Amino acid sequence: MTSTTFEAAEDYAEALEAAATSGNVEQATSLMKDWKACTTVESPNDELLCVPADLAAQNGHPATLDILLENGAEPSQLLAATAAKSASPEVFQVLYDHGWRPDHVGIQDKMPVIIRAVGSRPVLEWLLDHGADANAVSPWNSTALSHAAALATPEEVDLLLARGARLEGSNALHGAADRQCSEDEAKSLAMMQHLLDLGIDINAIETQHVPPKRFQSTRYGPQGRGTALIKAVRAGKVARVEWLLGHGADVNVKVEGTRSALQWAEHEGHEEIATLLRQHGAWVLGR
Numbered sequence: 001m002t003s004t005t006f007e008a009a010e011d012y013a014e015a016l017e018a019a020a021t022s023g024n025v026e027q028a029t030s031l032m033k034d035w036k037a038c039t040t041v042e043s044p045n046d047e048l049l050c051v052p053a054d055l056a057a058q059n060g061h062p063a064t065l066d067i068l069l070e071n072g073a074e075p076s077q078l079l080a081a082t083a084a085k086s087a088s089p090e091v092f093q094v095l096y097d098h099g100w101r102p103d104h105v106g107i108q109d110k111m112p113v114i115i116r117a118v119g120s121r122p123v124l125e126w127l128l129d130h131g132a133d134a135n136a137v138s139p140w141n142s143t144a145l146s147h148a149a150a151l152a153t154p155e156e157v158d159l160l161l162a163r164g165a166r167l168e169g170s171n172a173l174h175g176a177a178d179r180q181c182s183e184d185e186a187k188s189l190a191m192m193q194h195l196l197d198l199g200i201d202i203n204a205i206e207t208q209h210v211p212p213k214r215f216q217s218t219r220y221g222p223q224g225r226g227t228a229l230i231k232a233v234r235a236g237k238v239a240r241v242e243w244l245l246g247h248g249a250d251v252n253v254k255v256e257g258t259r260s261a262l263q264w265a266e267h268e269g270h271e272e273i274a275t276l277l278r279q280h281g282a283w284v285l286g287r
Contacts, residue, residue, distance in 0.1 A: 003030075003034050004030070004031060004034045005034065005038060006035075006038070006041065007040075007041070008041055009035070009041040009042035009043075009044075009048055010048070012031060012034070012035040012038075012041070012044075012048075013048045013049065013051065013052060015031050016028060016031050016032070016049070016052040016068070017051055017052050017055055019031060019052070019064060020052040020053070020055040020056035020059070020061065020064050020065075020068065021055045021056075021059055022059075022061075023056070023059065023060075023061030023063070023064050024064070025061075025063045025064055025067065028052075028064050028067045028068070029067055032044065032067060032068075032071050036071070043072070044071045044072040045072045046072055046073055046074040046076075048072070049068050049071065049072050049073035050073060050074075050079070052068055052073070053065060053068045053069065053073040053079055054079060054082045056068060056091075057079055057082045057083040057085075057086060057091050057095075058082045058083065058085040058086055059086065060086035060087065060088040060090075060091055061091075062088065062090040062091045062093065062094045065091060065094050065095075066094045066097075066098075069094065069095075069098045070098075075095045075098040075099050075100035076100070077100075077110070077113070078110075079095065079100075080092070080095055080100055080102075080113050081110060081111070081113055081116055083095060083113075084113055084116035084117045084120075084123065085116075086123075087120035087122065087123055088122075088123070089122050089123055089125075089126035092123060092126050092127065092130075093126070096130060101130070101131060102114065102127050102130050102131050102132035102133075103131045103132065103133060110139070111138045111139075111140075111142075112133070112136035112137070112138060112144075113127065113132065114127050114128075114132040114133065114134070114136050114144050115136060115138055115142060115143070115144050115147050118144055118147045118148045118151060118153070118156055119148075119151050119153065119156075121155065121156060121159065124144075124156060124159065124160075125159065128159070128160075128163045134160050134163050134164045134165035135164070135165055135166055135170075137209040137210060138210075139210060140210075141171065141206070141207075141208065141209050141210045142171070142175065143165070143170045143171060143172070143209070144160050144165060145157060145160050145161075145165050145167065145170035145171075145172040145175070146170055146171040146172050146174060146175030147175060148160060148172070148175075149172040149173065149175035149176040149179075149191055149195060150175035150176060150178065150179045150180075151179075152176065152179060152181070152184075152187035152188055152190070152191040153191075154190070154191055154194040157172065157191075157194065157195070157198075161198070167195075167198060167199065167200055168200075168201075168204075169207040169209075170207075171206050171207055172195055172200060173192060173195050173196075173200050173201075173202065173204070173228040174206050174227075174228050174231045176188055176191040176192045176195060176228070177192065177228040177229070177231040177232040177235070177237070177240055177244065178231040178232070178234070178235050179191075179235070179237075180235070185237070185239045185240070188237070188239075188240055189239065189240065189243050192228075192240070192243060192244070192247075196247060202227075202228065202244065202247060202248050202249050203227055203229075203248075203249060203250045203253050204227065204228075205225060205226065205227060205253070205255055206225045206226060206227075206231075208225060225255050225258060226253070226254060226255055226258060226259075226261075226264075227249065227250070227253050227261075228244060228249070229241065229244045229245070229249040229250075229251065229253070229261050230254070230259075230260075230261050230264055232244055233261045233264045233265050233268070233270065233273055233277070234264050234268060236268065236270050236273065238272055238273055238276070241273050241276060241277070242276065245276070245277075245280050251277055251280045251281055251282040252281070252282060252283065260282070261277055261282060262274060262277045262278065262282040262283070265277055
């Protein structure tokens with residue numbers, strides 16, 4: 001490949017971005033060699049290589065990522081978070097080979113890598129095999145189990161449980177009840193049934209793993225806490241509300257200082273759900 005000379009280090013970094021995106025190992029190798037041979041520009045470092053490394057990681061190009069890490073890019077938690085988008089265990093293996101570990105402290109206010117990996121079973125298995133905490137909690141109070149339930153992936157719920165995740169206090173049923181996907185509601189109901197079969201408490205109050213001061217909205221904060229029924233009510237999911245009521249959900253359970261299921265239905269303007277709740281014995285508490 002022909003030698004390439006640029007007048008600025010940023011030009012080398014920009015050229016590497018294209019190589020990283022496409023996974024062109026030959027081009028990345030050549031550019032890095034030419035850059036290091038050029039004595040008139042700044043040498044490769046993490047600041048200059050972080051974007052190419054991100055692109056290699058998220059596009060699933062382990063060989064290209066390896067070149068960048070060998071020449072100055074850092075195997076950071078931020079890079080690992082980006083790698084979770086790739087669904088590539090090989091990318092994580094490269095990070096691991098360069099010193100990153102799944103149990104490293106996460107970035108402040110960022111989702112733990114294992115939660116980001118939910119939805120990609122190969123990556124999830126790799127992380128669990130290499131020391132990731134199956135019970136890690138995000139700044140938004142979610143867990144890997146609650147995220148797997150929200151994605152309606154029972155096989156990943158089972159994997160996490162088999163690898164040490166605790167069902168009690170996981171908020172998994174809350175995740176399934178609050179699932180934002182508007183299509184294929186049957187998956188949400190099947191996920192809730194699976195959790196019930198596993199022995200989850202249908203009337204459990206959402207466990208608050210993160211201190212209240214970390215919450216900034218009523219959706220995730222103390223005002224948003226409650227049962228899975230309350231989550232389904234707030235999400236406006238009639239079928240889930242019906243299912244929960246039909247499987248023993250207590251219509252009047254609430255946390256002190258918060259709204260009941262009926263109060264939330266009225267507050268959110270979900271009249272059909274409010275009527276359904278009244279038919280199942282709901283009354284307005286705290287008025």
